[in-house]
Amino acid sequence: GEDVEQSLFLSVREGDSSVINCTYTDSSSTYLYWYKQEPGAGLQLLTYIFSNMDMKQDQRLTVLLNKKDKHLSLRIADTQTGDSAIYFCAEKAGSSNTGKLIFGQGTTLQVKP
């Protein structure tokens, strides 16, 4: 089946690195995503990784994928107060020929000054 799990809350100090973790169950997932949701706003696509990659870096963001363990992480370097938001991990199931995304329940990142 398709299931995505995330821890619910993470608190860090400004300037530290944040690491948000996610596990998924569908071994046929083709793409894995990280979205950010600020209060009262929609979901902003931060980055995504193809399942045949194990790392992707984009400025302060680093995505690591361990396909064997079905584990995805998002590292935010030099975390700022503006990074406070809910972060969603999502997978695109490889078994279906659609764009359907399966989301985790979201991790609330709190950045303390």
Add this chain to the structure above:
Amino acid sequence: DSGVTQTPKHLITATGQRVTLRCSPRSGDLSVYWYQQSLDQGLQFLIQYYNGEERAKGNILERFSAQQFPDLHSELNLSSLELGDSALYFCASSARGALANEQFFGPGTRLTVL
């Protein structure tokens, strides 16, 4: 700003009523997706349209229906509303080809059923 627009931003209605949510995808995007975000169910995929045709169906209730028009905008119709339908409804769109894997979300419509 993702380029995806949704109207209205807020909707308050009563149980048993019917509402229509509207979505305009990014210019040139052929695929439109609808998702529901609620406190108990999280973010759930409802339905996908591609160039006017239904492509995939998720956990969409029979009381809900959607369509995509020739100008590619989409509408989500919710009928016989229940209290549990109160949620944030998002529309997303994606391009074709290699960019089809990027889904861009609109700001959402917050539906409150009283």
